[in-house]
Amino acid sequence: MEMDERKLRILHAIIDDYILTAMPVGSRTVSKKYNVGGLSSATIRNEMSDLEALGYLDQPHTSAGRVPSAKAYRLYVESLLNAAPKLPPGESAKLRGQLSARERQLHDLIERAAHAVAEATGYTTVVAGPATREQRLRSIQIVPVSDHTALLIIVTDAAVFKDTTIRTDEGTTAEQLFVVSRMLTDQLQGLTVGEIWPRLKGMQSCLREHARVMYSLLEAMGRIERDSADSREIAVGGGSNILQFPEYSDANKARTFLNMLEAREKLRTLMTIGTEGVFTLRIGAETGIQGMEDCAMITASYTAAGEHPGAIGVIGPVRMRYGHVLSVLAFMTRYLSEALFMSSEL
Amino acid sequence: MEMDERKLRILHAIIDDYILTAMPVGSRTVSKKYNVGGLSSATIRNEMSDLEALGYLDQPHTSAGRVPSAKAYRLYVESLLNAAPKLPPGESAKLRGQLSARERQLHDLIERAAHAVAEATGYTTVVAGPATREQRLRSIQIVPVSDHTALLIIVTDAAVFKDTTIRTDEGTTAEQLFVVSRMLTDQLQGLTVGEIWPRLKGMQSCLREHARVMYSLLEAMGRIERDSADSREIAVGGGSNILQFPEYSDANKARTFLNMLEAREKLRTLMTIGTEGVFTLRIGAETGIQGMEDCAMITASYTAAGEHPGAIGVIGPVRMRYGHVLSVLAFMTRYLSEALFMSSEL
């Protein structure tokens, strides 16, 4: 037995209906509600039986309708990918509006992107920034905050990414810090964040006049070095969206899901980064995360500064509105890639 | 009929039990499980009937036990206030550990505080920072980020509070920006954030050489001016904690609650600021927020830089573990006041 055009049409109808209602779909529903060539429910029934044998449908119990399997969703999403859906102009304008181009802080940009996508799709959204270590230093600035402390600002090709406070000698003037910043920028420009610390250590001796600042700078960079090992900024939007789906009406399930979102480490492992423009679909246990057995996740990648990859993931019930999600993701990855490329050009 | 010592003991027992179990408490339970002078359930029953008449207990239906009323909780909390509970050293050490003293960015500090309190109490926590407009400017720094943009950093007596990007002329050097920052700081130091913009407008003409920077600075400050009207930083921690309580096992209720947390504006109205060290308790509808009918909220205030008040609020089910929450809040407000006072002294 083979998959044919008619079976495919029926399967699509079933998936569409299930996405809409979250209820097992019966043969009569398909026959009446969807245009599948005016076939009677009996014929549909035969076809559905075949589709089940082929592994595309599951039956919760004998007297219920049928439910699409993971295999079916995968087929469905693949067919959508080829159709290359475009976001209606109204929606893309709205998204653009939520993402003020003014944000240069990576943190804020990612945060906004996560919220915008979550709102547009109605699902939970996770955005991962580019890997910290890979970013290239554009400049370092040390700005006095008080007599004893200063703010360390690191500007990279991807964004302004980190600001920690460091301690300074009492009486250190803004001018002195300015000079140090100048020199550091000259020396370290172009290195990746991962390379800064070792280089800085080598420079230690040349900067005796500013020993205190250097010491505390080294410490701060060491901290960044450690923190940034294999790390990237992660933002989550619309965590509570999942609650509106009957799949998560059980409070316990909802709680494990929401707790999972708060454990950033787990999220990080979830956000594997692919190549730009390629979508990855993971269904249920494939995500490898506890509490996501009833979820599916679509991930798409973007690049910052033309090279550092990051990713956006939309997490929803398995019966997600894949078409719409794909459109939003396509738009947003393009937008982020452009925005972050532009900022690197500036 | 009057409230007496014995009635009070019984009421406390009922509240304690209800906080623990979330189930109406019967006379037998009080008699057996709690030490209220070895009275029989019949006696307790009479007392409970009196307590109901006095408005301290409610009865969901005839054959159920009794449930404390809002009036009862208020009495309970008041008695706890006098007892002045101290946090066990282990817990305070843990809290201290979560709040790295290194954070000078108000945003981060508040965020951490919200999460730490949420974790310590197991309830949802909202932290409101000091009012933006009231803070006094310590210095302004403009730091180049790229050829066309610079980061505006405003340091106030309470914290480093805002960083927006502004546009600069192509070819503006770091030195030029440094000089402008210098001058602006000299001119504006000591003003409140609310006063900066008007003053800056007056200065406009004196700065012809840096017209572009000034223009964009004015625009940025205008934006801050508008945004900061009556505003303060708000951070939320442990939003999903509410889900573990049977009061919120209904997915719909949980959703409205979580949505409420995302609407920062509503939260802001919720966080009325009182005097330092004073606790405010609001129960159910008193909060004035839809979706919080089954919640109670305890708020405590702290001061930043010895004068600007902010507040921490813990939101949980009405049957909250008030004793513990009060201890945590007492610790945290003291901690925040100290941390923010020290940073203003530096």
Add this chain to the structure above:
DNA sequence: GTTAGCACTCGCTCCGACTGAGTGCTAACA
């Protein structure tokens, strides 16, 4: 190949019986 018809399955809902925790009242006791 398609369809009408029919027997069969099985989760859901409605309903009445039963259970048990808890109350209020009364009468007796210290």
Add this chain to the structure above:
DNA sequence: TGTTAGCACTCAGTCGGAGCGAGTGCTAAC
């Protein structure tokens, strides 16, 4: 006069059976 044992009463929750209805699989006819 306060306390307690006893008892009738209340009522939400649970359990189990009946009935319903959506849906299936199979068969026979078109």
